[in-house]
Amino acid sequence: MSTFSLDPGADQLAVRDWLHGFAADVMRPAAAEWDEREETPWPVIQEAAKLGIYSLDFYAQQYFDPSGVGIPIAMEELFWGDAGIGLSIVGTTLAAVAVLANGTDEQIGTWAPQMFGTPDDIKVAAFCSSEPDAGSDVSALRTRAVYDEAKDEWVLNGTKTWATNGGIAAVHVVVATVDPALGARGQASFVVPPGTPGLAQGQKFKKHGIRASHTAEVVLDSVRVPGHCLLGGKEKLDERLARAREGVRSGGGRNAAMATFEASRPAVGAQAIGIARAAYEVALDYAKTRVQFGRPIIDNQGVAFQLADMKTRIDAARLLVWRASWMAAGNQPFTAAEGSMSKLYAGETAKWVTAQAMQILGGNGFTREYPVERMHRDSAIYSIFEGTSEIQRLVIARAISGMPIR
Numbered sequence: 001m002s003t004f005s006l007d008p009g010a011d012q013l014a015v016r017d018w019l020h021g022f023a024a025d026v027m028r029p030a031a032a033e034w035d036e037r038e039e040t041p042w043p044v045i046q047e048a049a050k051l052g053i054y055s056l057d058f059y060a061q062q063y064f065d066p067s068g069v070g071i072p073i074a075m076e077e078l079f080w081g082d083a084g085i086g087l088s089i090v091g092t093t094l095a096a097v098a099v100l101a102n103g104t105d106e107q108i109g110t111w112a113p114q115m116f117g118t119p120d121d122i123k124v125a126a127f128c129s130s131e132p133d134a135g136s137d138v139s140a141l142r143t144r145a146v147y148d149e150a151k152d153e154w155v156l157n158g159t160k161t162w163a164t165n166g167g168i169a170a171v172h173v174v175v176a177t178v179d180p181a182l183g184a185r186g187q188a189s190f191v192v193p194p195g196t197p198g199l200a201q202g203q204k205f206k207k208h209g210i211r212a213s214h215t216a217e218v219v220l221d222s223v224r225v226p227g228h229c230l231l232g233g234k235e236k237l238d239e240r241l242a243r244a245r246e247g248v249r250s251g252g253g254r255n256a257a258m259a260t261f262e263a264s265r266p267a268v269g270a271q272a273i274g275i276a277r278a279a280y281e282v283a284l285d286y287a288k289t290r291v292q293f294g295r296p297i298i299d300n301q302g303v304a305f306q307l308a309d310m311k312t313r314i315d316a317a318r319l320l321v322w323r324a325s326w327m328a329a330g331n332q333p334f335t336a337a338e339g340s341m342s343k344l345y346a347g348e349t350a351k352w353v354t355a356q357a358m359q360i361l362g363g364n365g366f367t368r369e370y371p372v373e374r375m376h377r378d379s380a381i382y383s384i385f386e387g388t389s390e391i392q393r394l395v396i397a398r399a400i401s402g403m404p405i406r
């Protein structure tokens with residue numbers, strides 16, 4: 001008997017349906033308003049927290065689902081609801097994954113709950129890697145972490161940019177360089193606890209899409225954090241730095257930021273699929289009801305084939321995301337950069353599908369009376385953040401060739 005299956009199982013389907021209800025009944029009706037307000041939709045996050053959709057327990061349960069598809073299913077459903085609000089709800093998980101990927105059990109137990117707060121007092125968290133001069137080139141980070149041995153404290157100085165929830169977060173996870181001479185291998189991740197002096201929000205960005213998600217600079221001015229805020233601990237860092245100084249590659253060349261990105265790429269791909277599916281559904285309905293030349297526009301092969309291609313690409317993207325997530329759950333290494341493949345294809349699919357949807361809606365697609373205009377704007381970030389499409393291609397090209405492609 002074959003054990004191969006793409007059936008997520010009754011439990012996952014029940015979670016999907018539950019999230020779909022929240023996405024349809026709570027997120028969709030609020031989407032246009034928060035897009036216009038360009039603010040974090042705190043009441044919607046609160047509602048999600050009360051239902052258990054914004055909680056550490058919920059994401060941990062999905063994260064540890066043995067099939068691996070718990071997180072992609074959740075992401076797709078929430079982002080089908082709305083991407084801006086969706087990112088406000090799940091932005092915290094990027095910081096949580098950084099702690100999971102790099103922290104000790106004790107650190108995970110201490111910081112992960114504080115990132116979410118409680119349903120009566122919700123909090124968000126931020127993951128701060130990108131800097132003005134270090135976007136795709138993560139090895140160029142300038143934010144410095146210097147150890148003050150006498151006080152067992154780390155002192156952080158630098159400016160982070162593009163941080164989702166930056167400045168409004170309770171807990172910030174900051175990637176900083178401990179030894180700049182070692183490039184990416186000289187970096188480590190630090191937790192900055194709530195209320196730590198010296199951390200301030202800089203500019204808040206006005207964006208093209210995902211406008212209900214807060215994106216800002218984070219300025220670190222002599223921020224002092226206790227020694228135990230170094231994720232993974234000092235002993236492990238010292239060993240890693242010593243190996244790097246001797247020129248020995250460790251952990252497959254992964255650094256703190258890359259460990260976070262690798263784990264999160266299929267999940268980000270699933271978000272893009274949610275947007276694409278939402279736009280496709282609107283376009284399919286519209287094409288069946290919009291009459292021109294005496295018949296529904298879908299009666300024209302030109303339109304029907306467009307919809308056929310949209311659906312095919314969405315399903316292909318989901319299969320890539322599910323494969324990568326299934327591999328990750330089984331600790332199978334991404335030997336052909338399968339995580340990057342899934343994010344690359346899903347991100348490009350979302351941009352393409354939402355553009356097609358706009359075309360199928362004609363003039364209506366170009367207005368804010370219909371949601372595809374917003375979905376099209378929201379999709380654009382999916383070839384940019386968590387590694388641009390070019391960087392995903394670079395990672396895939398290096399993995400399949402074994403060559404240092406530039």
Ligand SMILES: Cc1cc2nc3c(=O)[nH]c(=O)nc-3n(C[C@H](O)[C@H](O)[C@H](O)COP(=O)(O)OP(=O)(O)OC[C@H]3O[C@@H](n4cnc5c(N)ncnc54)[C@H](O)[C@@H]3O)c2cc1C
Pocket residue numbers: 094126127128129130132134135136137161162163164165207210215381384385386387388389390391394406
């Ligand atoms: C809304 C939003 C939210 C974000 N959230 C976060 C967050 O929470 N935390 C965080 O740390 N960061 C976050 N980011 C940052 C995001 O990950 C970066 O914007 C992204 O990595 C690209 O970096 P950059 O903007 O500096 O572009 P650059 O690196 O300057 O790239 C510019 C262009 O050059 C191309 N390019 C660069 N190098 C190469 C190369 N070697 N080969 C081919 N092409 C190349 C890129 O693909 C891109 O097209 C966010 C960004 C945005 C816009």
